[in-house]
Amino acid sequence: MQNFKVILLICSLLTGLNLPAQENMKRIPAGSYKPFIKGQTENVNVEAFLLDTVQVTNQDFLEFVKANEQWSPDKIKALFADSAYLIHWPENDWQNESETANQEPVVNVSWFAANAYCKWKNKRLPSLHEWEFAALALPMNSLDSNELTQINHSWYSRKNSTRQTVGSVYQNQYGIWDMFGLVWEWVYDFNSVVSSNDSRNKEEIASGFFCGSASLNASDASDYVSFIRYSYRGSLKGNYTTRKLGFRCAKSIEEN
């Protein structure tokens, strides 16, 4: 990894250009959007950044775990991941690539493990605003904003969905695959309060996340799918792992 960074650095010095978009990442242009829960009309600005085109796979994650044994199912500490961590990997045979290393999104990973993976890749988890902004993009070649809603509805209503590989549901107009339809994704600041209020009153803060008040504050009260996503995030803790939650990494675009 260090060598790779040195090579990249030399390349960028030689060419005198900014680092190009990394392989398997796409540039998300700067923009602004209205978050689902703000209780107000203001937009949030998002700077341009790089985002992985697909979610991190079991194969990717196995490589990470083999190189960083403190994140292996045998060594992980309970503070950083609950007992279901990587539970879908064969218990005594997870090192076996033919059993574990597939192209399905890795799930049953905690925020701490996801964060450590991205750092190992010299990347980071996307912020909540970055993720939401990138996820707004319509499917490639689509002009119909209902299409995203339809993807979400069919995803939510699918029972015991069959296992699917990354890059299989839809690609959006930034070239990013499967923001919806495969598994939920960790974001860096999933525990942010997302409230316009100051810290005057804990009731105000807690209310941003939960049922009644959340739908009243929502920028689009009919946006039920977003409501579910925000509520879901609000229910997570840093060491939680579930079989429907994976992640992808992001990277800031460095200015020179």
Added chain:
Amino acid sequence: MKTVISVLTALMLISFSAQAQQGKCCSPSSTTTKENRVQLPETSIYQLDHQWENQSGKSIQLADLQGNPVILTMIFTHCEYACPMMVNDLKQIESQFTDKHSKTKFVLISFDHERDTPERLSEYAGVQGLGKNWLLLHGNAEQIKEISLVLDISYEQLENGAFAHANKKFVLDQNGIILFSQEGLQTKAEPVLKALNKML
């Protein structure tokens, strides 16, 4: 390259810990510190091994608190309303301390890595009249995020630089295990004292 860095880091750590042991050779808590750290329970929040700076600018790890009962919360010093109330709640608890509480530490971790420098924290401790058993900690954005996650404290930085945040205080045992947590402001001291006294 990586190997060189690891070796250097290891050497630095070895010399550092040797110094630390020399420096505090005779205090009973410090001689056991290193051993105990290895045996930290898996759910101890002291598993987070970040370096923090206290209000005197001294670098410390949470695990340095091992051996002391701890009351911990997260605040920021530019907070005008909630945080002073939280600090006040903690002072109320302290006002009911007796001799047996002499080893108990109060730990305030700041959300505000930009403005809450050790100097600022020291100033705040002065204004608030916080004694020697109070530690005010400054860290970087990443370690603040990680400690907030193990404590399950939601927060968000607002455009004006302030933080919206949950108000929670914790009682930690000598190994950094959370024994008790209490949400809210202007809360009763009794439940906290009760949790604290159970381990004394």
